[in-house]
Amino acid sequence: MERRFYFFVMLLSLAVLASPLTAQDLTGEIVSVRGMVQVRGSVDAPWQMAQKGAAVNAGTEFRTGPRSSVVFRIEPNQVVTLDRLGVMKIDQAVRLASGQVKTDLSMPYGRNNYKIEGGGVEHESTIRTPAAVLGVRGSEMSTWHDFDTGSRSKEHSADFKPRNKNNVKLPQDMQVDEKSPDAGSVSKEKETVDTDNNQRTDEERGLIVNRPNGNFQTDQNNKGYRPQDDHHDRDHPISSGSNM
Amino acid sequence: MKYALTVIALIGLALPLTGCNRAQVANPLTATTAGSDPASQLEFWHVLATRNVTSNDEAFHGLLLFLDETDPATDYAGRVQTLKDRGILPASFDRPADEGVTRGTLAVALCNALQIKGGVVMRVFGASPRYAVRELRYLNIYPPSSPHQTFRGNEFVYLIGRAEDYLRIRGDEAGEVEPHAEPGEKITGAS
Numbered sequence: 001m002e003r004r005f006y007f008f009v010m011l012l013s014l015a016v017l018a019s020p021l022t023a024q025d026l027t028g029e030i031v032s033v034r035g036m037v038q039v040r041g042s043v044d045a046p047w048q049m050a051q052k053g054a055a056v057n058a059g060t061e062f063r064t065g066p067r068s069s070v071v072f073r074i075e076p077n078q079v080v081t082l083d084r085l086g087v088m089k090i091d092q093a094v095r096l097a098s099g100q101v102k103t104d105l106s107m108p109y110g111r112n113n114y115k116i117e118g119g120g121v122e123h124e125s126t127i128r129t130p131a132a133v134l135g136v137r138g139s140e141m142s143t144w145h146d147f148d149t150g151s152r153s154k155e156h157s158a159d160f161k162p163r164n165k166n167n168v169k170l171p172q173d174m175q176v177d178e179k180s181p182d183a184g185s186v187s188k189e190k191e192t193v194d195t196d197n198n199q200r201t202d203e204e205r206g207l208i209v210n211r212p213n214g215n216f217q218t219d220q221n222n223k224g225y226r227p228q229d230d231h232h233d234r235d236h237p238i239s240s241g242s243n244m
Numbered sequence: 245m246k247y248a249l250t251v252i253a254l255i256g257l258a259l260p261l262t263g264c265n266r267a268q269v270a271n272p273l274t275a276t277t278a279g280s281d282p283a284s285q286l287e288f289w290h291v292l293a294t295r296n297v298t299s300n301d302e303a304f305h306g307l308l309l310f311l312d313e314t315d316p317a318t319d320y321a322g323r324v325q326t327l328k329d330r331g332i333l334p335a336s337f338d339r340p341a342d343e344g345v346t347r348g349t350l351a352v353a354l355c356n357a358l359q360i361k362g363g364v365v366m367r368v369f370g371a372s373p374r375y376a377v378r379e380l381r382y383l384n385i386y387p388p389s390s391p392h393q394t395f396r397g398n399e400f401v402y403l404i405g406r407a408e409d410y411l412r413i414r415g416d417e418a419g420e421v422e423p424h425a426e427p428g429e430k431i432t433g434a435s
Contacts, residue, residue: 036282037286038286049282064286065286066309066310066313067313085289085401085408109293109398110405111405146402
């Protein structure tokens, strides 16, 4: 009995040790360079001018100048463009044992476009900015972080999964009017997560998402509720930055 | 009692004077990375983004790099003279190199450099700090600002990016990623 127990523990340990090995690192290459672009393999490495065809992988960092941009591809089909005056780093690019591709990019400032060409592979991609973590599943999305508007994103055809700074998923239709004098409180209100979401009807869910504090409004067209922010422009301000 | 009141009055008089003091930059970035080669330019932009204040010297060096992709001047006086000769800075400009650049000064320079004509007041009287800031705010290049404010380094870098976006929208420049027009905002290439 005791031997069987130790054998089981040993097998379990081997499985735990082997599990990271099943994640395969992904590589890629620089597809095009416009203007002044530098790249380095790690934070300790010196910056070098970027060249078309150069290899990129996890740890690679880019920075661009005015009138400049760099396009790089990460296996198997992710194409990322870093636009003018920005910095971006590939924090992680792996293929998990399940076949899922996991990509983690960080962008302290600047603007990027993330595109997945072709389908058939499940992706879990995140773009980190100083104000938010943007989760992307889908085909194309632009993200930018400026100093007065904070982090924003515009999806072209992506399934957008907003998350807060702590990487907690937020309601899909979170939307904050930054010009509103109470943008902070609205943001807090909108970030409320309804834990009983699965047990509600669609209409109830709409009420909770748009008015989680219970102060529902009824409109004149008898729709039952009036969402505070229409959500058809597919534009997602994630957070308000400080005014300059 | 009289002595205490005198001291309080003196402190009260001194406080506004300290409030009016402009920010100074002790070690301008132009002392170390003022080159025009691509590596120096990139170092300049991305180190500037980490600094607390942008000085006149750094701002004018950055402005020349943005406009011409090179800075022929070797010092602050040369940069100011180059900008004055091109009609970008007013002839009366005389602020020191290490002083934090004001948003009004830079707004006037940008309006002249990008040929932003503005409204009636600017067209009649020329670009003044007050109206240049308002015009750039209208064009969504500037955030809500006072002409007397200065820029952090990252804000200046961001501003230059926005100026490039303006040129792209106007059709003077090409770019990889579509410049962003915020919902409901008047982003326009016409001035």
